[in-house]
Amino acid sequence: MRSAPLFGVSSGVNELLQKVLAGQPRAVARLLTLVENSEVEAQTAVSHLYPHTGNAHIIGITGPPGAGKSSLVTALAKTLRRQGFRLGIIAVDPSSPFTGGALLGDRVRMRDLAGDRGVFIRSMASRGSLGGLARATSAAIQVLDAAGYDKILLETVGAGQAEVDVASAAHTTLVIEAPGMGDDVQSIKAGILEIADILVVNKADKPGADHTVKSLEMMLHLGPLGGTRHHGRVLAAPQMVAEKAKDAWQIPVLRTVAITEGGIELLAERVVAHRAHLLATGQWLARERARSEREVERLLQDRLLARLQTAVLPTEREVLLTAVAQRQIDPYTAADQLMALVLKKR
């Protein structure tokens, strides 16, 4: 089945897709480059891969700068490799192209993994828009999934809403903290706690680790979920009590020392257990459904803007936007006028 010819793509791309489906790393790398450059044919190509996706376990790793995420990803990857899993690693940097250098420096630490054909590593930087990054990341996940990687580690650099949005592509989300980062409430402010399936206090050999673990445990206990998650959403209290016993996941707070691989075996075990939990409770499909919804909505927005660009002359558009800037017309009316050009009458 995997060797069936594909339609709507050139024979060159068709050959590339066959090689991706056969799991050839160089073909994967080439297709990801096409995807990052947003070439139209690449999108058609990825749509052909879609039926071959859905097997990979996508693991998001996020947390504030300085928590040691890169080291932790490296250590976790080594452990999962020993267990025989094929791994894709995507490092997402929502910062700008000007500043991509810093991230590439971090990647040097992952060189331990570079000789291993069972590991594929890719850094993706923002090209100036979060939407573009989210789209490229989503496509990259699909390519790696179709290429047969069992687990995809999706590391994000920061700890803001942007990272939360990117991490929402994951089945299992690890939030990494470290002791002594000056401000215990940094992660709370960043609003990432409630997306965690597993909390990790890395650098657990440093002073203050106990305090950080206790703070996180207390927050979990006090939080709206009481330390559990249901289908990735907050439930109203009575509903929560009812469902809690049945299929709640107890969010663990784990200690690791990534550079010596301390605590990493247990972390890997909990990661694998979380996938089993999602599958056993039907939450896997619920998360896939939510991912599909976000993906389709993102594509819809892209398509609308693309259609507008072909339906409206650049000069018309320019006149309209200048009129908005000069307060001759309000943006709501301008949007309505543009919509009327491309939308069917109700």
Next chain:
Amino acid sequence: MRSAPLFGVSSGVNELLQKVLAGQPRAVARLLTLVENSEVEAQTAVSHLYPHTGNAHIIGITGPPGAGKSSLVTALAKTLRRQGFRLGIIAVDPSSPFTGGALLGDRVRMRDLAGDRGVFIRSMASRGSLGGLARATSAAIQVLDAAGYDKILLETVGAGQAEVDVASAAHTTLVIEAPGMGDDVQSIKAGILEIADILVVNKADKPGADHTVKSLEMMLHLGPLGGTRHHGRVLAAPQMVAEKAKDAWQIPVLRTVAITEGGIELLAERVVAHRAHLLATGQWLARERARSEREVERLLQDRLLARLQTAVLPTEREVLLTAVAQRQIDPYTAADQLMALVLKKR
């Protein structure tokens, strides 16, 4: 002119709008609450205010947690008030509603300003989506602008791409750093340097301030802009050299000690000078044009999703999304099918 009746809104809202245009703080607060709750009538109402906007100078303030942004905003606000400006302050928190408490704590520091009728303060938290927050923030800016506030200080909590996007609503962007924040390259990683019109090293009485100032100056000098900005975009090198002499803004690196108001007079002077620079060089209109474009694109996306919700039955939508989740159809095809329901044929 400001007392003319407005169409398309109820008489209650009409009265509210007249009070907003007359600059009454309680009416402003009520309208902002309507806007945050995304009520349809509120949007129509804001569109009526639009012709009365365009006078306010919008000042974005961003930087990493711990740099002292809230204190700096308070100090800058006091100084600008002494110069007679009416001020709106919007504090934007891209973190979640669960964790809004921390931000509200920060706001306590601004209580010094609370008795002053020439200052209006509002906190806006994310309701789970960045898009929603950007939309509400944009509407709030329009309301405060129409209500006659001269300067609108837009403070964002974090320092990631999300904050960059929010800050893109500003005419003048201040990026705040502080010495000894552990990692000098934190702000570089976060990719916010290139959006700065003015760089501020706050807590400049702390050890390491000289080092932080020098690092920033060196980065400005080495960066693609060589310490200047042109119309908010990066120019190709030859174009840059040609335009540099004519209307380049030299990005200053200023030292402040916000809690004692040290250095704040000079900061206020540079903020006011930047507005004059934008107006003198025609860059003000260019920035207004860019703001209009983002606003119209955001509204277009909202309208498309709203139209889809009325055009597609919830059950049809559910069937389609479940089919995507189960890999029976790919998301690109699903998006095309949904688009065909609402878009005109080419």
